[in-house]
Amino acid sequence: LLPPIPFPSTEKELFSWQLQAGLAYDLNDKVDLTADITYKDTSDYNIGIMDVNPAALVSVEAGIRFYF
Numbered sequence: 001l002l003p004p005i006p007f008p009s010t011e012k013e014l015f016s017w018q019l020q021a022g023l024a025y026d027l028n029d030k031v032d033l034t035a036d037i038t039y040k041d042t043s044d045y046n047i048g049i050m051d052v053n054p055a056a057l058v059s060v061e062a063g064i065r066f067y068f
Contacts, residue, residue: 016042024065032065 022036041056 030067034063036061
């Protein structure tokens with residue numbers, strides 16, 4: 001048997017945040033076109049001796065909203 005491999009504890013609080021903006025364009029009384037952009041990020045953190053610099057995430061969404 002191999003000896004157990006020790007792993008550093010990963011139970012740590014991490015700060016994350018996001019910023020979101022969007023718009024809608026009325027095509028008629030029942031249909032809108034929508035667009036949203038979201039920016040997400042977290043604080044830097046480390047796991048044992050390894051420092052992690054997380055990459056920020058930007059997402060863009062487009063859609064159609066129907067009213068009934």
